[in-house]
Amino acid sequence: MIDYLDELESESIHILREVAGQFEKPALLFSGGKDSITMVHLALKAFRPGKFPFPLVHIDTGHNFSEALVYRDKLVHDIGEKLIVRKVEDTIKSKSLAEPKGKFASRNALQTYTLLDTIEEFGFDACIGGARRDEEKARAKERIFSVRDEFGQWDPKRQRPELWNIYNGKIQKGENVRVFPISNWTELDIWNYIRRENISLPSIYFSHQREVIEHEGQLVAVSSFITLDESDKVMNKKVRYRTVGDMTCTAAVESGAATVNDIINEIISTRTSERGETRIDDKLSEAAMEDRKKNGYF
């Protein structure tokens, strides 16, 4: 019997090596979250003792958790691989983009501009991302090799059929492919794998004290990136993060889970899905993710 984690791991390594074999200029999109950290771990298994055939690329919104940045820099130093950082801030300036306004002025949507510029700057033909199909309905329908046009757009009706374990990454000049090696993993699979492989994570995944406000039932960290109203009550709570994104669009959950084991137990007993609990940006409409993907988002 092949253990399910071994099977998922082997499948992901196979996909990463297909990227290495089929593309000239791939990149691994690295956010500092647990999914991209898991992908780096899988890339080590796929390519060591050789170097990664791609750099890590961080599209930096400037609204980061400082813990995630510290972790990122240490990881890159430890594995000795190349990191490219491109800042949304710079795109906003150079392209005179309108900085989003409002209470939670999220730069999440603007990441797409910086990503597309970065793809063009380096001529990347494949971008490896950590999206999982269990996260969201639109993602459940996206291929592992997802071809995007020059504008990064996903066309769900024109996807290439993906048969057996054969991945067709052939593209025209100007197109690129988004590759999702952990498509078939669930949140729980990732955590079970982190436990099994003893992978270290940024500290914000574990329970800590933090100043937060409540907004529509979700806890948002107080930071210089959000504007407080008079009605906001700042509370000091024991929280942790289930996903690590932009500080303005990632909500915390109340939790005392201090270890990976605690987190796994919490996920098993919890009744809310990962994106639903912690992503402010998905609640906008039923088709929020579908629309963003069609516009070039990860």
Place this chain on the structure above:
Amino acid sequence: MDLLRFITAGSVDDGKSTLIGRLLYDSKSILTDQMEALEKQSKNKEEGAIDLALLTDGLRAEREQGITIDVAYKYFSTPKRKFIIADAPGHTQYTRNMVTGASNAQLMIILVDARNGIVEQTRRHSIIASLLNMPHVIVAINKMDLVEFSQDVYNNIVIEYASFARSLGLKNVQYLPISALNGDNIVDVSLNTSWYDGPSLLHILETTSITSDINLTHARMFVQYVIRPQNEELHDYRGYAGKIISGIYRIGDEIIILPAGISSRLTRIERNQQDVEEAIAGQSVILHLADDIDISRGDVLVKKDHPPLLGQELEVLLCWMDTKPLWAGNRYLIQHNSRRVKSVVKEIEFRLDVNSLEKQAGVEKADLNDIVRAKIKTASPLAYDLYKDLRANGGLILIDETSNVTVGACMIQE
């Protein structure tokens, strides 16, 4: 805990989406916020009860039209197994998606509406299951509540299907009566079908043995990527990275590199950054050979016993997946695991009617969703197996070199 990949097939109103919704719901894989979104959508559609089918309809275009246009993947697990469901739509025009979803599945659930019995789409899905050599099939006779849980209705469908399955050569077929809407025989055995003495659907899914589906005799590993660090300490390091698709490799094994036909010996196996003595089907590894040979992506490392076939002329069953038709004489790029070669479709021998299995001779072209038997010639040799013997090395795709789109799926017959 292991992993089972299955596909659900059924006609438009057989309750396929409801069944998947039911499995997710009863295995507690539907979470609060998804449930809330579901309630909201169900209200949008002005239906009273929660519509479990909405769980699997991912895209707005589909929700608006109330159809499923593509394969969606869903995940759930029980303490015994993790499951990946490929949910493929049942409409006539989507044979392509069925074939895609089925290509990776170890089991197919075919839903039959108890009121209608075996219909054209049931036949088509079963034929596709047989063409793709589906290892396990479950025929779930649904909507039993609408035929008063009648044993006669159930038995008649089973008898009719069994003879059809025999004619197709379908293996490992199991039957059960269910009501996906009400949950009868889904997780627990239902009192409404006291005459049925088999297990529930979930129990079958949890206990179907898939270990015997793994081939441990025909060693095949396609090189995906050659690892050469080329630094001072690893100056001579040269490792062949790939996933073992079948068989077992042990240090000391005599290896033949195909298509070149050169022999060497296996000196080292790395798996997950560790040296191991042996590695088996399903594992991603790095293999090292005794001799310095020019090996690159697309070459396949095999063993002397149970070698694959080697050749440039293939007889295939071909499922056409493009809107532009396939004409005899057209040229395509073949991708066979990690190997790509140029090819030409020499001849279309017949079209297979997927509703009747009738062979229609004298066809000049294949249209979208057609399944034809064709002769293909490749520009250089392929090391392949027959699809019926080894799925993982008997399937290949055709790529249109002008559009780069995957236009066909082939199952090698001869």
